[in-house]
Amino acid sequence: MPSSEPPLNAVRVFVAAARQLSFTRAAAELHVTHSAVSRQIRSLEGFLGVALFERRIRQVALTAEGQQFYAEVEPALEQIGAAARALSRPVAGRAAVRINVRPSFALRWLIPRLPDFVERYPDIEPQVVTSTQWPSLEAEGFDVAVRRGLEGWAQAMQVHPFLDDEVLVVGAPSLFAAQPLVDLCALASHVLLSAKTRKADWDDWRKCFGAPRGRQAGRLQFDHLHFVMQAAVDGLGLALAPTSLLAHDLASGRLQAALPDLRMPLTRYYYGLAPGATPEARCVADWFEEMRRAQVLQTQRTASRGRSR
Template sequence: MRGRLLPSLNAIRTFEAVARHNSFTRAAEELNVTQSAASRLVRSLEEYLQVSLFTRQSRRIELTDQGRFYNALLRDALDLIEAGTVELISSKAGKGTLSIGMLPTFGTRWLLPRLPAFQEQHPEIALNIVSSDGELDFTKERIDVAIRFGHGNWTDAIVDPLMSEEIQVVCSPRLMNGEHPITSYESLRHHRLIRHSTRPHSWEHWFRSVGVHPEDLQWGPSLEHFFMIIQGAVAGLGVALLPTFLIEEDIRNGNLITPFTDRIAGPGAYYLVTSAAKSELPRVKIFRSWLLGQLA
């Protein structure tokens, strides 16, 4: 079996340092070698690759096109090696930092209020929580687990269903007490309907589910996150369609009113998505077990 086609790892490390500092002198200081040794290692790498990685003019150096290409690849590769090294060093007995990619509104309204209990039970685990609702990439986002809405079809991951959602129509008391109170589906045509930009067909799904085909609807602003839609509805920006579990407090305190009793199942569910590569790390197993236990 053929071995890997790799140049000297020491030469690679030296080249990346020189490219990062744009200086042989500063790279040599970082690596604790002489400037001539750093220069020789880069030369050996160029000879191995049979390409010039730098142009050298007097005391100035500059990456060639091939050098920029190779440096970008090596920087990402070394970042991954460094992250993995830190990962293993910090993961003894479940310690270390657990990075969670969190849907902004779900995290704020559902997960964050529960996390103090997790921290009390597991003070040895530090938490790093980032907003994450785009295409899921554990490596790029540097996260261990994520909470996502969808249909459970993520690859290279362990997928645990958390909950489905019911959606309902809400508005501010000001709209309800205004010139056109919402007393029927027909009365919705007098108001702007706020849309969720990542779920553009939610209103159509709701109308189909309740068997209504209204005409002359006014579309209001399209907002990216549920917390924006909630605030927009509270402010009277328009009528909103929102998951019930996200707005229970706003309904209780009178910030929002539900003009209809209809609650319709949303076209998806919330999932805990765990990186398959990190699923056996103690802190990841601890968090996954704890979070699923919250649903019992």
């Protein structure tokens, strides 16, 4: 009797490709070939009887069925991973610390900086747990959490200010080369990218800077902010992105800031320590404090350069 469950490896490959919106980057993440990713996706599509991706020139996009499937299976795979981590023994001599963050923050801020933490604290094993909900002390079981704002924290937690943040308009350099964005009036000629979780961002940004309203060239909406930022990298349109999540994309040249003086303030990030914080959790807090001070110094240097021009 044929199995009614899809092949787990194909689902894992699909999740990587959906998260990256690229078969090439998924192949690099999984350490396999592009053709292996393509075969696994075709196998899964054949099993399900629906197309999960739209294949375009040099890029792919999720179909409506693909978006629905990703929204269901990505948390399920994370739950499987969490269950495995809970049962596995830490590496001898290393103590684990669980860090609960939103997926976009994990992908764009925390993970790119984790090598620095591991180098500084080789005896600590950081375990990243992602969630779009406010962390629950009873449900997730975490040591440190990061979220925006002061509302929603459990009273028993020690909450500290972390990162100040602003929103910038960004896009792929190739997009601006073909269609420059020199002023607010030129905004109408671009496709605007947005996330379901941050639907009001473009309206708030327009109000903040008095941008004219008019017929827009187009709009594309995605489930999460990290999809929006990846779509911007792939040249699909303009994104409003937090500066806290942009550093590596700007430094690598994958994204470019347009109208860089128009920065809309965002609610500050805070980090919280669970009650009875372990020494390992306090090491994460110390590291966060170093990152916060580095951000303040960078902001001061940027402001100083701006005044000297």
